[in-house]
Amino acid sequence: xxxxxxxxxxxxxxxxxxxxxxxxxxxxxxxxxxxxxxxxxxxxxxxxxxxxxxxxxxxxxxxxxxxxxxxxxxxxxxxxxxxxxxxxxxxxxxxxxxxxxxxxxxxxxxxxxxxxxxxxxxxxxxxxxxxxxxxxxxxxxxxxxxxxxxxxx
Numbered sequence: 001x002x003x004x005x006x007x008x009x010x011x012x013x014x015x016x017x018x019x020x021x022x023x024x025x026x027x028x029x030x031x032x033x034x035x036x037x038x039x040x041x042x043x044x045x046x047x048x049x050x051x052x053x054x055x056x057x058x059x060x061x062x063x064x065x066x067x068x069x070x071x072x073x074x075x076x077x078x079x080x081x082x083x084x085x086x087x088x089x090x091x092x093x094x095x096x097x098x099x100x101x102x103x104x105x106x107x108x109x110x111x112x113x114x115x116x117x118x119x120x121x122x123x124x125x126x127x128x129x130x131x132x133x134x135x136x137x138x139x140x141x142x143x144x145x146x147x148x149x150x151x152x153x
Contacts, residue, residue: 017051021046021050022047044148044149044150045065045145048148048149049065049145052118053104060104064100067093067100068093068097068145069093070090070094070096071097073089073090073093074086074087074093074094105134105137105138108120109123118144119137122137122140
């Protein structure tokens with residue numbers, strides 16, 4: 001992924017946006033009793049999601065998160081692809097998450113406004129030596145979100 005977005009984009013854009021996102025999320029914690037594990041889990045997907053699709057409506061996030069959570073549970077379940085199993089629901093969650101991302105992609109392509117986030121950058125293919133198809137872009141986005149939202153052992 002680094003070769004797709006490059007160190008200059010990480011330094012100049014992503015790190016600043018991540019810092020702003022974290023500060024914004026932490027700003028409403030003052031004087032409250034919080035469950036740090038719950039808040040950390042919320043931030044683990046919300047912050048990277050905003051880096052990828054910062055211009056999108058916040059209502060999309062909740063729908064996307066529900067489907068993405070199914071995907072995550074499916075990846076840690078017994079690989080039995082029968083309706084009703086967590087694995088099956090994980091596949092369905094991935095399909096639905098990809099469908100949502102594809103809808104965002106189509107909406108952006110139909111618009112004349114260029115978005116200055118990671119999704120827009122990958123769609124424009126600026127400065128990349130790789131020519132990614134739409135499916136590859138969507139897979140990259142899901143991979144990024146999955147990898148940054150999962151805790152390290």
